[in-house]
Amino acid sequence: MARAYASAVIGAPVDQVWAIIRDFNGLPGWHPAIVRSEIEGGKTGDTIGAIRSFYLTDGSHAREQLVALDDRQRTLFYVFATPAFPVANYVSQMRVAPVTDGGGTFVEWIADFEERPEDAGKYVDAVTNGIFASGLAALKAKLA
Numbered sequence: 759m760a761r762a763y764a765s766a767v768i769g770a771p772v773d774q775v776w777a778i779i780r781d782f783n784g785l786p787g788w789h790p791a792i793v794r795s796e797i798e799g800g801k802t803g804d805t806i807g808a809i810r811s812f813y814l815t816d817g818s819h820a821r822e823q824l825v826a827l828d829d830r831q832r833t834l835f836y837v838f839a840t841p842a843f844p845v846a847n848y849v850s851q852m853r854v855a856p857v858t859d860g861g862g863t864f865v866e867w868i869a870d871f872e873e874r875p876e877d878a879g880k881y882v883d884a885v886t887n888g889i890f891a892s893g894l895a896a897l898k899a900k901l902a
Contacts, residue, residue, distance in 0.1 A: 759870050759872060760845075760871055760873050760879070760881065761868065761870050761882065762868070762869045762871075762881070762882050762885035762886040762889075763866070763868050763869075763886060763890070764866070764867050764886055764887075764890035764891040764893075764894055765864065765865060765866040765867070765894070766864075766865050766891075766894040766895065766897070767857055767862050767863070767864055768862055768865060768894075768897065769862045769863075769898075769901070770862065770863060770901035770902075771861075771863065772855065772856040774863075774901065775863040775865060775897070775901065776829075776832045776854045776863075778897065779834070779854055779897075780827060780832075780834060782803040782804060782808055782810055782827075782834070782836070783795050783796065783797045783803035783808075783810050784803060785810075785893075786812075788893070788897045788900050789893040789896055789897075790815070790893070790896045791814050791815050791888070791889060791892065791893070792812050792813070792814060792815075793814065793815055794812060794813045795810050795811070795812035796810070796812075797810055797811075798811055798821075803824075804824075804827055806824055806825065806826065806827060807823065807824065807825075808823070809822065809823045809824075809839050810822050810824075814842065818842040818843075819842065820840055820841060820842035821838070821839040821840035822836045822837065822838055822839060822850075823836060823837050823838075823839045824836050831853075833851060833852065833854075834851070834852050835849065835850065836849075837850070843881055844873075844874060844877065845871040845872060845873055845881055846871065846872040847870075847871055847872050848870075848871035849869065849870050849871070850867070850868065850869040850870075851866075851868045852865070852866070853868075865894055865897070867890040867893070867894060869885055869890075
C-alpha cells in the first residue's frame with residue numbers, strides 16, 4: 759500500500775480553516791490545480807455520499823465520493839469514484855487541528871492507495887507534491 763502525505767501550519771483560526779476544507783465542493787476556491795467542480799445529484803458539499811466531479815488544469819477529470827465528515831474531530835474522508843490516474847483502493851483523509859503553541863491551525867492530508875508494480879512511487883510523489891502540498895500552500899497563502 760502506498761501513502762501520500764503532506765501537512766502545513768496555517769496562520770488562521772481552526773474554525774476558519776475547517777469551514778473551507780469541510781466544503782467538499784470548495785476546491786476551486788483555494789486549490790490551484792482545480793478549475794471546476796460540481797456536486798452530482800443536487801446534493802450539498804457536506805452530504806455523506808456526495809460525489810464531486812472536478813477538472814484539473816491539465817484537463818484531467820476525476821470523481822470523488824465523501825464517505826465521512828466529522829465536525830467535532832474536524833476530519834473528512836473520501837474515496838475515488840473515478841480516478842484521474844491508475845490507482846486502486848484510494849482512501850484520503852483531511853484533518854484539521856488547532857495549534858496550541860502560538861495559535862494557528864495544523865492541517866494534514868493523507869491518501870492510501872495501491873499502485874501498479876510498474877508505477878511504484880510515481881503516484882505517491884504526484885499526489886504528495888503535485889496535489890496535497892501545492893494545495894495546502896495555496897490555502898495557506900489564501901488565508902495569510
